[in-house]
Amino acid sequence: MTGSTGTAPWDGPAIYVEGVHKSFGDVEALGGIDFVVERGKVLGMLGPNGAGKTTAVKILTTLLSPDRGRALVEGRDVVRSPAAVRELIGLAGQSTAIQEELTGRENLDIMGRLYHLDPGTRDRRAAELLERFELVEAADRPTKGYSGGMQRRLDLALSLVARPSVLFLDEPTTGLDPRSRLGMWDVIRELVAAGTTLLLTTQYLEEADALADEIVVIDRGKVIAAGTASDLKNRIGGDVVEFVVVERDRLGEAVEAVRPLTDSEPGVEPGAAQVSLRVGDGGSEALVETVRRLDAIGVHTEGLGVRRPSLDDVFLSLTGHGAEEPEDGPTPRGRRRRPAAAEERS
Amino acid sequence: MTTTALRPVEALDVPRPPAGQLLRGAVQDTMTLTRRELRIWFRNPVFLFFTLVQPVIFTLLFRYVFGGAIPVKVPGGYVNYLMPGIVAQTAAFASFGTAISLARQLQKGVIDRFRAMPIARSAVLNGRLVADTIRVAFTVLMILAVGYAVGFRFQNGFLPAVVMVLVGIVFGVTICTVSAFVGLAIKDEESVGSFGLVWLFPLVFVSSVFVQPSSMPGWLQAFAKNQPVSIVVNEMRSLALGGPLVLHAWQSALWLAGIVAVFVPLAVRAYRRAS
Ligand SMILES: Nc1ncnc2c1ncn2[C@@H]1O[C@H](COP(=O)(O)OP(=O)(O)O)[C@@H](O)[C@H]1O
Ligand SMILES: [Mg+2]
Numbered sequence: 016m017t018g019s020t021g022t023a024p025w026d027g028p029a030i031y032v033e034g035v036h037k038s039f040g041d042v043e044a045l046g047g048i049d050f051v052v053e054r055g056k057v058l059g060m061l062g063p064n065g066a067g068k069t070t071a072v073k074i075l076t077t078l079l080s081p082d083r084g085r086a087l088v089e090g091r092d093v094v095r096s097p098a099a100v101r102e103l104i105g106l107a108g109q110s111t112a113i114q115e116e117l118t119g120r121e122n123l124d125i126m127g128r129l130y131h132l133d134p135g136t137r138d139r140r141a142a143e144l145l146e147r148f149e150l151v152e153a154a155d156r157p158t159k160g161y162s163g164g165m166q167r168r169l170d171l172a173l174s175l176v177a178r179p180s181v182l183f184l185d186e187p188t189t190g191l192d193p194r195s196r197l198g199m200w201d202v203i204r205e206l207v208a209a210g211t212t213l214l215l216t217t218q219y220l221e222e223a224d225a226l227a228d229e230i231v232v233i234d235r236g237k238v239i240a241a242g243t244a245s246d247l248k249n250r251i252g253g254d255v256v257e258f259v260v261v262e263r264d265r266l267g268e269a270v271e272a273v274r275p276l277t278d279s280e281p282g283v284e285p286g287a288a289q290v291s292l293r294v295g296d297g298g299s300e301a302l303v304e305t306v307r308r309l310d311a312i313g314v315h316t317e318g319l320g321v322r323r324p325s326l327d328d329v330f331l332s333l334t335g336h337g338a339e340e341p342e343d344g345p346t347p348r349g350r351r352r353r354p355a356a357a358e359e360r361s
Numbered sequence: 362m363t364t365t366a367l368r369p370v371e372a373l374d375v376p377r378p379p380a381g382q383l384l385r386g387a388v389q390d391t392m393t394l395t396r397r398e399l400r401i402w403f404r405n406p407v408f409l410f411f412t413l414v415q416p417v418i419f420t421l422l423f424r425y426v427f428g429g430a431i432p433v434k435v436p437g438g439y440v441n442y443l444m445p446g447i448v449a450q451t452a453a454f455a456s457f458g459t460a461i462s463l464a465r466q467l468q469k470g471v472i473d474r475f476r477a478m479p480i481a482r483s484a485v486l487n488g489r490l491v492a493d494t495i496r497v498a499f500t501v502l503m504i505l506a507v508g509y510a511v512g513f514r515f516q517n518g519f520l521p522a523v524v525m526v527l528v529g530i531v532f533g534v535t536i537c538t539v540s541a542f543v544g545l546a547i548k549d550e551e552s553v554g555s556f557g558l559v560w561l562f563p564l565v566f567v568s569s570v571f572v573q574p575s576s577m578p579g580w581l582q583a584f585a586k587n588q589p590v591s592i593v594v595n596e597m598r599s600l601a602l603g604g605p606l607v608l609h610a611w612q613s614a615l616w617l618a619g620i621v622a623v624f625v626p627l628a629v630r631a632y633r634r635a636s
Pocket of ligand 2: 065
């Protein structure tokens with residue numbers, strides 16, 4: 016939707032955040048964050064629970080005002096011109112706009128009415144979105160009976176009724192099963208391909224990696240790293256191929272066989288007969304090659320798999336503490352696996 | 362840290378839309394949200410039970426089970442004494458839906474989502490208020506029809522009867538403003554479900570709704586005779602059956618205006634703060 020405010024078109028960044036602070040009583044949720052999202056790009060805001068992601072999203076969507084700093088959406092100041100910001104944005108995620116007594120179509124229709132679309136446009140838009148989010152069959156059933164994945168899809172559809180030019184998705188896949196998560200990723204990719212600017216918050220590195228052009232990592236209200244997904248992964252060493260050698264006495268032999276696959280020293284835990292190889296970006300190729308080489312020398316393995324760096328790994332290498340570790344010292348690498356990281360094992 | 366230095370960006374100046382456009386938008390949004398609330402109410406069995414089934418149960422219970430044991434001196438007997446009280450009770454209990462619905466929408470984030478949309482800020486609460494008025498009117502008329510079926514008859518002419526119905530509706534909507542505050546302040550559907558109406562029970566039961574307060578022990582009488590529910594019910598009874606209108610009328614008006622003056626600002630403040 017274009018703003019009815021008659022302002023000149025904006026050619027600056029879609030989102031501009033400068034020195035934003037926000038405290039709730041004694042809790043400093045945001046301690047001065049800066050970032051910029053260019054138009055049509057996807058920013059992944061990556062951080063553990065309590066990092067300040069929702070607070071940042073609420074400020075950018077005019078639900079909270081910052082204590083200090085400035086936030087602009089397509090040039091409109093969220094504090095000075097909230098109404099103009101609201102004309103441009105869509106919001107979905109942890110909260111839901113779905114009313115469970117109403118059907119999918121009715122929920123969409125109400126959004127259309129609230130955006131003052133005329134009846135024809137409303138019906139067309141609802142039909143279009145139901146089709147696109149694979150909700151046609153369920154369209155006229157109360158949403159109470161929808162599965163978690165369907166509810167997230169409908170909720171996203173609700174935020175798209177007015178064709179927002181900047182979309183905010185606050186942890187859109189948290190709590191979804193792996194299949195629904197992948198479905199959600201596809202939907203989000205389509206949106207982005209159509210040119211929507213997207214700010215996506217997530218606790219999963221794979222998600223930011225799969226969807227975002229740029230990532231900001233936030234921890235306790237501060238941006239602790241920013242860059243592309245591969246920048247971040249390179250900083251933490253990339254994918255890891257792991258396996259356990261069944262014939263323990265042949266551990267050394269196995270390590271020598273796979274040594275050429277990594278630039279760094281293979282990690283070996285003799286006790287568990289476990290080998291781990293840092294293989295940079297090429298996880299799958301390295302996995303196949305590992306299988307080939309071990310097969311060639313007749314060594315059997317258990318638990319062979321490629322592990323993507325998790326949020327824990329990112330945090331460990333950036334801050335020296337794990338993602339959910341409040342204060343103290345480093346956690347052993349990969350001690351806690353996030354569920355999504357575990358699903359990636361194959 | 363790879364954060365590159367920010368290239369400073371100046372904000373656009375955004376002109377405010379004309380007042381007429383804002384007002385039209387506000388009316389349209391209020392209507393949309395009114396329709397939405399009413400539709401939710403019609404689809405939710407719990408809300409329907411509280412507003413439609415429960416009052417019928419109370420009517421039948423007091424008319425046929427307890428009524429025979431409650432002596433009253435009004436023309437037509439206990440059923441005529443009872444129904445103005447039941448109308449007030451029904452109107453007041455209908456406010457349960459207000460509290461639950463607001464708490465739920467706040468908790469789930471629906472209200473936040475509305476606030477991030479370009480809709481009039483006032484529309485959420487105004488839509489509620491209009492929907493509540495329609496809802497209360499609907500239940501009041503429904504319960505009066507049930508009353509007629511079990512023998513109730515207005516004794517004081519047509520116009521006073523109409524005024525009684527209106528007083529009942531205004532009373533119900535007034536209680537809804539208190540409930541709106543309760544729902545917005547508690548913000549949790551389950552707690553509202555358990556405690557959202559607790560404050561209303563003593564007001565409804567220790568009152569002139571079902572029995573004459575003169576039958577209560579002295580210490581209770583003082584409360585039962587002077588609290589707002591009794592005062593409004595006395596007014597409604599005078600309108601329905603004939604009796605001292607004027608005194609009850611200004612007392613009622615004062616109470617209702619006072620409640621609105623306190624709870625509307627409280628509800629609006631709770632709404633603004635809740636996020
Ligand atoms: N309304 C609030 N009142 C008090 N503290 C809050 C409120 N909202 C968030 N916080 C606190 O601010 C911090 C950041 O929260 P949030 O932005 O929700 O993090 P995230 O979305 O990354 O999990 C947390 O410590 C949280 O407890
Ligand atoms: Mg959050």
